[in-house]
Amino acid sequence: MTNTKIKFDKVEFTYTPPSGRPVQALERLDLDIATDEFVVIVGPSGCGKSTLLYLLGGFLPLVQGEILIDGRKVTRPGPDRGIVFQHFALFPWKTVRQNVLYGLERKTMSASQRQELAQKHIDLVKLTGFEDSWPAQLSGGMKQRVAIARTLATDPDVLLMDEPFGALDAQTRGILQEELLAIWGSRRKTVLFVTHDVNEAVLLADRVVVMSARPGRIKSTIKIKLPRPRTPEVALSAQFVDHCREIWDLVREEALKASGVRT
Amino acid sequence: MKSIAVRYAPIVMLIALWELSSRTGLVADDVLPAFSTVIERLWQLSASGEMLTHVGASLLRAASGLGLAITIGSGLGFALAASALAQRLIQPSLTFLYPLPKSALIPVIIIWLGFGHAAQVAVIFLGCLLPIILGAYNGARSAENTLIWSARSLGANAVETEWHVIIPAALPDLLAGIRVALALSFVLLISSEMVGAQRGMGFLISFLGDGGDYAGMFASAFVVTAIGFAADRGYLAVYRYLLRYREA
Numbered sequence A: 001m002t003n004t005k006i007k008f009d010k011v012e013f014t015y016t017p018p019s020g021r022p023v024q025a026l027e028r029l030d031l032d033i034a035t036d037e038f039v040v041i042v043g044p045s046g047c048g049k050s051t052l053l054y055l056l057g058g059f060l061p062l063v064q065g066e067i068l069i070d071g072r073k074v075t076r077p078g079p080d081r082g083i084v085f086q087h088f089a090l091f092p093w094k095t096v097r098q099n100v101l102y103g104l105e106r107k108t109m110s111a112s113q114r115q116e117l118a119q120k121h122i123d124l125v126k127l128t129g130f131e132d133s134w135p136a137q138l139s140g141g142m143k144q145r146v147a148i149a150r151t152l153a154t155d156p157d158v159l160l161m162d163e164p165f166g167a168l169d170a171q172t173r174g175i176l177q178e179e180l181l182a183i184w185g186s187r188r189k190t191v192l193f194v195t196h197d198v199n200e201a202v203l204l205a206d207r208v209v210v211m212s213a214r215p216g217r218i219k220s221t222i223k224i225k226l227p228r229p230r231t232p233e234v235a236l237s238a239q240f241v242d243h244c245r246e247i248w249d250l251v252r253e254e255a256l257k258a259s260g261v262r263t
Numbered sequence B: 001m002k003s004i005a006v007r008y009a010p011i012v013m014l015i016a017l018w019e020l021s022s023r024t025g026l027v028a029d030d031v032l033p034a035f036s037t038v039i040e041r042l043w044q045l046s047a048s049g050e051m052l053t054h055v056g057a058s059l060l061r062a063a064s065g066l067g068l069a070i071t072i073g074s075g076l077g078f079a080l081a082a083s084a085l086a087q088r089l090i091q092p093s094l095t096f097l098y099p100l101p102k103s104a105l106i107p108v109i110i111i112w113l114g115f116g117h118a119a120q121v122a123v124i125f126l127g128c129l130l131p132i133i134l135g136a137y138n139g140a141r142s143a144e145n146t147l148i149w150s151a152r153s154l155g156a157n158a159v160e161t162e163w164h165v166i167i168p169a170a171l172p173d174l175l176a177g178i179r180v181a182l183a184l185s186f187v188l189l190i191s192s193e194m195v196g197a198q199r200g201m202g203f204l205i206s207f208l209g210d211g212g213d214y215a216g217m218f219a220s221a222f223v224v225t226a227i228g229f230a231a232d233r234g235y236l237a238v239y240r241y242l243l244r245y246r247e248a
Helices: A049-057 A096-104 A111-124 A140-153 A170-186 A198-204 A232-236 A238-258 B002-023 B035-047 B050-082 B084-097 B102-113 B117-141 B145-153 B158-196 B201-210 B214-242
Strands: A004-015 A023-034 A038-042 A064-069 A081-084 A158-162 A190-194 A207-211 A218-223
Touching: A004 A049, A004 A190, A023 A049, A023 A190, A023 A218, A038 A049, A038 A198, A049 A064, A049 A081, A049 A158, A049 A190, A049 B145, A081 A140, A081 B145, A096 A111, A096 A140, A111 A140, A140 A170, A170 A198, A170 A232, A198 A232, A198 A238, A207 A238, A218 A238, A232 A238, B002 B035, B035 B050, B035 B214, B050 B084, B050 B117, B050 B158, B050 B201, B050 B214, B084 B117, B102 B117, B102 B158, B117 B158, B145 B158, B158 B201, B158 B214, B201 B214
Parallel strands: A038 A190, A038 A207, A081 A158, A158 A190
Antiparallel strands: A004 A023, A004 A064, A207 A218
């Protein structure tokens, strides 16, 4: 593959729960992601898809294998990789504006530039007028908008999204998927997005990576050839349905394995 | 206005009952002086300036002891949460000290520090330390990984993460610990002043009681109650303000 942005090279990960035996989460995993590619990872619960994201984020210590970004090894978290979590992870003691400003405060720029950038991103996620609200006063969808604004404000090269719409109701999820597509369309980034929603994966991805049941390996990758820019109407196309069916069959196999059912 | 009247009606009734039982001779005057006698004595003690001297001495001790406990206790609690080494060094002493009634330390501390100011401050400090350490420790441990990771990926280093995420996340538990310590500080203040002080409300209560001035003793106890109540209300106001972000 040309233009590789991120490279997972024989990555293994084993964790030991506080009381219990070590569990192998990932096994010799290889994956290359191109610059500005939108890659979605799907797989059964507990297959290590979030672990993969946390390793790339530098949040978990990598013992076996290597993860490279632009050829440099990942050793710790950094502002080149922004992350959005399923449960928003907003600083509850900061207002919307203060949350969005947090990453900007660590960049060299004037105070007015910072304010301007923060406002621009609050407007981008359509939260104009909520600048001085506390996160506790917002709905789940609005909280996730704040988290997206906070992450985009610092302009990371790589966007990590850990089931970002998984805690939202169906309507809100649909709206945010659409907006994410629009934002990504105008501000390309390399995205690694984890979900267990197959439709969401097909709607968003350039490439869907299906992971196996634990220990997580890559079972298969599927190129999504739907044209861009995509709107929710694309879900009505035969091609979309075919992709979903193919991926769903792969995930289902692994989910059954994970739950101990013989196929 | 009406709700306040309804809320405090039982207290008014209790005071009326108190006044009546003393006035009618149902209870002997030297066992329970009438409420009006107590108030009169309170006025005398206040007007002479005597009460103020003792209140001042007590407040200074309580504030010093509690202030020290908050500073050192929260520092220790955060260190415990942050470092496995600190935990190994400090945890055993904490586990051992936890069940000890802190007033049991009073005689020992008087032997070490004498009958001065320092002994009472030390008793309050030691007694208040534990709930504050535990509040800071539990609070810091409760900081969610995803918040810490968010800060790190927004460019915060380890020190910034401690100040901007872990300590604010610990605040609710820490403030609850301080509230427990505040109540404890009054108990320890009065009991330590009763045995080893020449000034302060604890001293005044036991001095007046020993001298048979029961009205004065009740008046002093009344003042302590009022200060304790005011301190707790004031603290609650600060607590609510600092945690105002939680109220949606």
